[in-house]
Amino acid sequence: MLRARPSSTSRAQTRRGDQQQVRGPVPAWVLALVPAAFLLVFFAWPVANILARGASTDGLVLLARPQTWRIVEFTIVQAVLSTVLTVLVAMPGAYVLNRYAIRGRRVLIALVTVPFVLPTVVVGLAFRALLPADWIGSLAVILLAHVFFNYAVVVRIVGGLWGQLDPRYMQAARSLGATPWQGFRTVTWPLLRPAVLAAAALVFLFTFTSFGVVLVLGGPTTTTLEVEIFLRTAELLDLPGAAVLAVLQMLMLAVVLLVAARLQAGTSVAQRLRVPSARSLTRPRTPGQRALLGTVLGSILVLLVLPLAALVARSVRVRDGWGLTYWRALGSIDAGTTRFAPPLDSIRVSLQYAVVTAALAVLVGGLAACAVAYAGRAGRVLDAAVMLPLGTSAVTVGFGLLIAFARAPLDLRGTWVMVPLAHTLVAVPLVLRAVLPVLRSIDPRLRQVAATLGARPVRAWASVDLPLLRRALVVGAGFAFAVSMGEFGATAFLARSDTPTLPVQVVRLLSRPGEIPYGAAMALATVLMVVTAGAVLGAEALQGRGQAGR
Amino acid sequence: MSGPVPGSERVVAALALREVCVGYGERAVLDRVWLDVAPGQVVTLLGPSGSGKSTLLQVIAGLLVPDRGQVLWDGHDLTAVPAHRRGFGLVFQDALLFPHLDVAGNVGYGLGVAGIGRAQASARVAELLDLVALGGYGGRSVTTLSGGEAQRVALARALAPAPRLLLLDEPFGALDRELRDRLAVDVRALLHQLGTPALHVTHDLAEAELVGDRVVHLADLARPV
Numbered sequence: 001m002l003r004a005r006p007s008s009t010s011r012a013q014t015r016r017g018d019q020q021q022v023r024g025p026v027p028a029w030v031l032a033l034v035p036a037a038f039l040l041v042f043f044a045w046p047v048a049n050i051l052a053r054g055a056s057t058d059g060l061v062l063l064a065r066p067q068t069w070r071i072v073e074f075t076i077v078q079a080v081l082s083t084v085l086t087v088l089v090a091m092p093g094a095y096v097l098n099r100y101a102i103r104g105r106r107v108l109i110a111l112v113t114v115p116f117v118l119p120t121v122v123v124g125l126a127f128r129a130l131l132p133a134d135w136i137g138s139l140a141v142i143l144l145a146h147v148f149f150n151y152a153v154v155v156r157i158v159g160g161l162w163g164q165l166d167p168r169y170m171q172a173a174r175s176l177g178a179t180p181w182q183g184f185r186t187v188t189w190p191l192l193r194p195a196v197l198a199a200a201a202l203v204f205l206f207t208f209t210s211f212g213v214v215l216v217l218g219g220p221t222t223t224t225l226e227v228e229i230f231l232r233t234a235e236l237l238d239l240p241g242a243a244v245l246a247v248l249q250m251l252m253l254a255v256v257l258l259v260a261a262r263l264q265a266g267t268s269v270a271q272r273l274r275v276p277s278a279r280s281l282t283r284p285r286t287p288g289q290r291a292l293l294g295t296v297l298g299s300i301l302v303l304l305v306l307p308l309a310a311l312v313a314r315s316v317r318v319r320d321g322w323g324l325t326y327w328r329a330l331g332s333i334d335a336g337t338t339r340f341a342p343p344l345d346s347i348r349v350s351l352q353y354a355v356v357t358a359a360l361a362v363l364v365g366g367l368a369a370c371a372v373a374y375a376g377r378a379g380r381v382l383d384a385a386v387m388l389p390l391g392t393s394a395v396t397v398g399f400g401l402l403i404a405f406a407r408a409p410l411d412l413r414g415t416w417v418m419v420p421l422a423h424t425l426v427a428v429p430l431v432l433r434a435v436l437p438v439l440r441s442i443d444p445r446l447r448q449v450a451a452t453l454g455a456r457p458v459r460a461w462a463s464v465d466l467p468l469l470r471r472a473l474v475v476g477a478g479f480a481f482a483v484s485m486g487e488f489g490a491t492a493f494l495a496r497s498d499t500p501t502l503p504v505q506v507v508r509l510l511s512r513p514g515e516i517p518y519g520a521a522m523a524l525a526t527v528l529m530v531v532t533a534g535a536v537l538g539a540e541a542l543q544g545r546g547q548a549g550r
Numbered sequence: 551m552s553g554p555v556p557g558s559e560r561v562v563a564a565l566a567l568r569e570v571c572v573g574y575g576e577r578a579v580l581d582r583v584w585l586d587v588a589p590g591q592v593v594t595l596l597g598p599s600g601s602g603k604s605t606l607l608q609v610i611a612g613l614l615v616p617d618r619g620q621v622l623w624d625g626h627d628l629t630a631v632p633a634h635r636r637g638f639g640l641v642f643q644d645a646l647l648f649p650h651l652d653v654a655g656n657v658g659y660g661l662g663v664a665g666i667g668r669a670q671a672s673a674r675v676a677e678l679l680d681l682v683a684l685g686g687y688g689g690r691s692v693t694t695l696s697g698g699e700a701q702r703v704a705l706a707r708a709l710a711p712a713p714r715l716l717l718l719d720e721p722f723g724a725l726d727r728e729l730r731d732r733l734a735v736d737v738r739a740l741l742h743q744l745g746t747p748a749l750h751v752t753h754d755l756a757e758a759e760l761v762g763d764r765v766v767h768l769a770d771l772a773r774p775v
Binding site: 166168169171172173174175176177178179180182183186187190191285286 | 608612613615632633634635636637638639640642646649650659660662663707710711713
């Protein structure tokens with residue numbers, strides 16, 4: 001009871017925040033300077049470069065080739081199928097994991113989140129390890145991997161709402177004569193629809209720009225725009241062509257996002273949410289409920305756990321039984337770098353980039369969060385701008401940085417800073433989302449008290465707000481760290497050939513012939529899986545504890 | 551539905567609870583509850599918050615399966631009958647109107663799922679809105695209603711399918727004193743006019759005396775040995 005009260009006052013404050021703006025210790029525009037400059041230089045400028053390149057005639061001939069439109073068609077078809085399939089497969093999971101009182105429910109939710117935080121390269125390799133070789137390159141495998149990857153998106157977004165939906169809506173419907181199915185169709189579904197659409201839009205976005213998964217699992221006829229942009233740049237050295245495709249993809253993404261926003265605006269209804277308590281969880285008792293629970297747990301086991309287990313197993317499965325041959329090879333095998341660098345080295349490289357990224361992202365994202373929180377209406381513009389790189393394909397971000405900083409005034413070609421800069425662009429939105437809600441929930445009167453006690457504005461902020469934000473900042477740093485460890489799309493363009501990151505090294509090993517590099521790729525992917533999953537689950541556990549304590 | 555339970559024929563009751571037990575985890579919320587509601591009677595169940603009143607209503611409505619015990623209607627065991635086939639209306643403390651439907655859509659909800667034709671349903675909706683003194687409110691969005699209006703719409707919604715029993719779960723708890731007393735008197739008159747038996751739970755003694763023909767304390771419901 002005591003815990004419930006502070007959260008309800010904080011909600012009241014958020015609502016009041018619309019009318020009565022909370023002021024920061026310094027003007028909001030000062031806070032916004034660093035994030036705005038960062039976005040302009042490292043996001044807007046590269047994208048503008050791509051647009052300029054794409055307008056040239058050299059690239060436009062690509063649009064006349066039927067092959068281009070076959071790739072566009074496949075990109076759309078696989079994204080639509082992946083989205084529909086993911087929603088269908090994950091909806092029962094969203095319900096069961098958020099509505100049933102099952103032992104270890106939180107652990108289960110964390111477990112289904114693991115695939116989503118895994119680097120796409122690891123996902124691709126997990127399915128390679130699980131499935132027979134002649135399946136690779138088929139549409140079915142790509143769809144399976146996309147369901148694996150995005151299952152958590154639906155469980156989190158739809159399930160999050162479903163778990164908070166007051167169960168008495170359904171009870172009211174049942175007492176009025178609705179069967180369980182009628183109740184779902186006429187009450188639960190209309191209330192869930194905005195969340196389902198939001199989740200579907202995200203899954204579509206992720207699968208439309210799917211890169212690592214398709215690069216590892218796709219074939220000649222099953223390739224996406226994202227992969228084609230990469231191949232044109234990295235292998236065919238056709239920069240104008242790549243720019244045209246990148247512009248085409250940006251336009252299509254813009255249309256998708258607009259349609260999604262329109263659909264969601266039309267359906268959102270003010271609804272009564274309820275903080276979940278042990279009582280609103282049902283204990284599965286009837287045979288039907290038990291069957292549903294069994295189906296969901298079974299599908300999680302087969303679809304999510306099995307591929308990961310196969311990955312680990314494949315890394316220790318040598319020709320004559322089990323052994324650590326591939327793991328030992330990590331320290332010695334030549335992965336085809338210009339200067340000899342054993343795969344193990346990439347762990348150190350990735351860790352360094354991840355630490356730099358986490359620091360940069362916390363600085364830029366933290367300042368952005370403060371600016372958004374204290375700027376009122378104008379803050380929304382910055383909020384949207386910061387989120388933009390997340391909606392842009394990673395390959396476009398990497399490609400843009402590559403062509404924008406290849407000449408004066410800022411020639412960064414071949415310098416190590418390019419990689420953490422790209423990672424920071426993707427990580428800043430996550431830091432913002434971790435920090436902003438906490439920042440908004442801080443009672444402004446606390447700082448007023450500090451002021452009446454003689455603290456000057458900045459001092460009051462640093463002694464009151466900052467300590468309360470510390471946990472959120474650490475959480476954001478954890479997410480940024482994990483993103484940096486696993487990021488592949490942009491890194492593939494920017495990593496120096498003698499200092500590859502973990503995911504880049506995995507793909508390089510994969511492209512080399514022979515048993516040993518293949519097994520070593522599995523072993524290195526296992527390392528990557530453990531590090532990223534550890535970082536994200538650690539951050540989540542911290543965040544969960546923060547919410548419970550507030 | 552099974553035949554009359556042996557030994558229950560002599561009971562003159564529409565609704566009868568026999569030894570109903572529910573436990574959440576280790577804690578027993580309802581322990582051997584025993585209660586009768588006669589035809590046409592309005593029974594008020596009085597008890598402090600957290601004493602299991604809402605749980606009891608959920609068991610009667612068929613929304614929660616009791617760990618032990620029986621819910622009988624006219625002597626027939628309802629344990630295996632799902633909520634939507636029991637014909638028991640339920641009104642919550644906070645009206646809990648469906649936010650995606652307008653007032654008429656809410657009141658007509660039970661008629662819709664029962665497959666009643668549109669013309670007939672809208673006549674019935676109008677009739678019920680008149681009954682709760684909200685004639686002409688059909689097209690209103692539920693978010694524009696005051697607390698008292700919302701509660702009356704919830705009442706009309708529960709009464710529309712002509713339930714054989716009405717369950718009222720602290721129906722006026724969210725309203726201020728004056729409104730609460732006025733609505734309590736109205737509801738009592740309405741239930742007697744319709745002849746619908748009702749089980750009304752509250753923690754408010756004044757409200758209990760305004761609504762119930764008979765007031766019982768939840769604590770006294772364990773089976774007399």
